[in-house]
Amino acid sequence: MAKVIAAIAADPMAQHSLEGLAAIAAFSPFHFHRLYRGLTGETVMDTLRHQRLAMAAVRLANQDGNVTEIALACGYESPQAFTRAFRQFSGDSPSTFRRKIAVMTQSVQQGKFAQHASHPEVPLIRQETLQLQALRHEGPTSTIAHTHRRLHRLLGKRAAPVRYGVCYGDPDQGASFRYYAAALRSSDDRLDDGMECIDIAAGTYACHTVIGRYTQINASIAALYSLWLPYSGYEPDDRPLIECYRNQPHEVAQEALHTDLLIPVRALR
Numbered sequence: 001m002a003k004v005i006a007a008i009a010a011d012p013m014a015q016h017s018l019e020g021l022a023a024i025a026a027f028s029p030f031h032f033h034r035l036y037r038g039l040t041g042e043t044v045m046d047t048l049r050h051q052r053l054a055m056a057a058v059r060l061a062n063q064d065g066n067v068t069e070i071a072l073a074c075g076y077e078s079p080q081a082f083t084r085a086f087r088q089f090s091g092d093s094p095s096t097f098r099r100k101i102a103v104m105t106q107s108v109q110q111g112k113f114a115q116h117a118s119h120p121e122v123p124l125i126r127q128e129t130l131q132l133q134a135l136r137h138e139g140p141t142s143t144i145a146h147t148h149r150r151l152h153r154l155l156g157k158r159a160a161p162v163r164y165g166v167c168y169g170d171p172d173q174g175a176s177f178r179y180y181a182a183a184l185r186s187s188d189d190r191l192d193d194g195m196e197c198i199d200i201a202a203g204t205y206a207c208h209t210v211i212g213r214y215t216q217i218n219a220s221i222a223a224l225y226s227l228w229l230p231y232s233g234y235e236p237d238d239r240p241l242i243e244c245y246r247n248q249p250h251e252v253a254q255e256a257l258h259t260d261l262l263i264p265v266r267a268l269r
Contacts, residue, residue: 001025001039002139005047009140012051013075018044040146053089054142054215056082060094061101061219067094090215091254101219122228125207127242127262130200132164133189134182141171144179145214151181152248154192160184165243166198203239205262206232213254217243217261224263232265239264 004021021044022032037043042050056074059065065073071082071094086094135154137147148163160183168178180198191197208224210216221241229236246258 001036002143004036004044005040005143005146006140008044008047008051009142012048012055013073016044016048041149049085050089051142053086056086056094057090057097057215057219060098061222063098063102070094089213091213097215100216101223122206122208122224122232124234124265125205125262127200127202127205129202130164130198130242131185132166132180132182132198132200133185133191134164134166134180134196134198135194136196137179137181141177141179144181147179148181151183154195155183158183158189161247163245163248165245166200167241167243200239200242203237204234204265205242206234206265208261208263210257210259210261211255212257214257214259217259221261221263224261229263229265233268234265235268237264237266 004025007021007024008016018029018033022029025032025036027035033044040047052074056070059070059073060067064070067082068079071079074082076082076085083093086092086097090097092100135147135151137144139146144165148165151163162184164180164182166180166182169176171177171179180196182198185197206224206228208220210220225236241264242262244260244262246260247256249257
């Protein structure tokens with residue numbers, strides 16, 4: 001199924017057919033549809049729609065066209081239909097989503113934030129050593145949510161109130177990028193098949209909190225690296241970026257999701 005998801009992610013606007021995707025997976029269309037939903041938790045059409053809306057979110061964050069232009073480019077016949085779908089996907093209208101991300105990406109003037117700009121304060125925290133049990137993500141970054149769902153199934157009833165996403169490298173750098181869905185590890189935990197032990201050294205992190213749906217995370221990370229970090233007096237450290245999920249979608253409403261983004265930093269040398 002990873003090949004199917006990769007094909008959809010590579011070109012969400014292509015005219016993907018059930019028969020064509022089933023052929024990639026080497027199943028009959030009937031069995032493919034059932035297996036796909038069983039493994040991913042959604043239908044092929046759900047995945048296709050989410051991929052197109054994720055593409056729209058990137059364009060909105062990058063100010064790449066107005067709402068109508070983005071709606072048409074992403075396969076919607078009207079801005080009204082696009083707005084309804086995007087609100088269901090992200091919790092915000094396209095215009096509200098764009099404004100939220102713009103708060104993170106105010107223009108920089110003379111090496112500092114403009115005095116009138118509204119920008120988030122990014123506190124520094126010390127994170128102690130993390131000992132994690134982790135499941136490595138395979139496939140395009142757009143399907144990371146599937147790896148987190150698989151981790152949830154593997155952990156079962158084991159208590160893990162906080163979950164983590166651990167990012168090594170830049171997702172745009174291809175093979176050097178690694179991502180893990182993880183939870184804290186105790187001495188008596190038995191690792192399931194495919195799970196690994198990861199130890200992350202203690203250190204200083206810039207901590208930005210995202211309240212709401214996960215669609216804000218990627219744009220927030222990009223803004224922290226491109227606009228906050230160069231003027232902060234700090235530089236990236238070699239430790240991985242950590243996504244700290246303080247609650248889970250099955251526990252709270254989407255609008256109440258709490259995610260801390262931890263950017264590893266050290267003082268400029």
